[in-house]
Amino acid sequence: xxxxxxxxxxxxxxxxxxxxxxxxxxxxxxxxxxxxxxxxxxxxxxxxxxxxxxxxxxxxxxxxxxxxxxxxxxxxxxxxxxxxxxxxxxxxxxxxxxxxxxxxxxxxxxxxxxxxxxxxxxxxxxxxxxxxxxxxxxxxxxxxxxxxxxxxxxxxxxxxxxxxxx
Numbered sequence: 019x020x021x022x023x024x025x026x027x028x029x030x031x032x033x034x035x036x037x038x039x040x041x042x043x044x045x046x047x048x049x050x051x052x053x054x055x056x057x058x059x060x061x062x063x064x065x066x067x068x069x070x071x072x073x074x075x076x077x078x079x080x081x082x083x084x085x086x087x088x089x090x091x092x093x094x095x096x097x098x099x100x101x102x103x104x105x106x107x108x109x110x111x112x113x114x115x116x117x118x119x120x121x122x123x124x125x126x127x128x129x130x131x132x133x134x135x136x137x138x139x140x141x142x143x144x145x146x147x148x149x150x151x152x153x154x155x156x157x158x159x160x161x162x163x164x165x166x167x168x169x170x171x172x173x174x175x176x177x178x179x180x181x182x183x184x
Contacts, residue, residue, distance in 0.1 A: 021083045025050070025108040027099040028076045028089065035070040038094030047089060048079035052116050071120070075099075077113060 030038045039051040052071040057064050074096075080086050086105075089095060099106045138154045 021080075021086070022107060023079075023081045025077050025079050025110065025113050026086075027106050027108060028078055029096045029099055030074050030076055030094050031096060032074060034094040035074060035076055038092065039076050041092050041094060042076070042078060042089065045088070045092065047085070050077040050079075050113055050117075052077075052120055054120070071116070077108060 028038065028042075035051055039049045042049045053068040054071045055066055055068055058067050078089055080089070086098065090098070136154055140152055140154060142150050142152055
């Protein structure tokens with residue numbers, strides 16, 4: 019196995035991300051668990067809580083193949099994510115982008131671009147058109163969506179990020 023040191027992705031037991039990250043840290047692994055600060059509503063109160071941004075995923079920096087084998091033995095680790103039989107290595111730039119994104123935005127929602135369909139009606143969650151209803155008219159790529167906003171019997175066409183829609 020040709021091993022390259024870097025960030026890898028662990029799949030954890032359900033709702034075990036924080037505990038797994040804590041155990042890995044105690045075992046001297048470099049770990050990153052992106053946490054999303056959200057407000058949870060109970061019947062009697064609201065509370066700000068931190069939930070993992072990516073459900074059941076923890077990022078771990080591996081130096082050697084021995085680290086990989088050691089990490090597999092940690093309670094809560096189910097498996098390392100693989101594609102085509104190869105471990106998924108996440109570039110440092112991607113980890114840094116997630117960190118920057120989390121520092122700039124709060125209450126982030128992960129949405130698969132395939133969940134958006136042309137002709138669908140959605141609500142814009144932020145920006146100058148916050149709370150406006152819109153219709154998806156074009157999906158350019160994985161980041162930008164073209165929407166139509168009908169207001170005052172006129173149509174405005176805007177290109178926005180998919181994470182601004184609910």
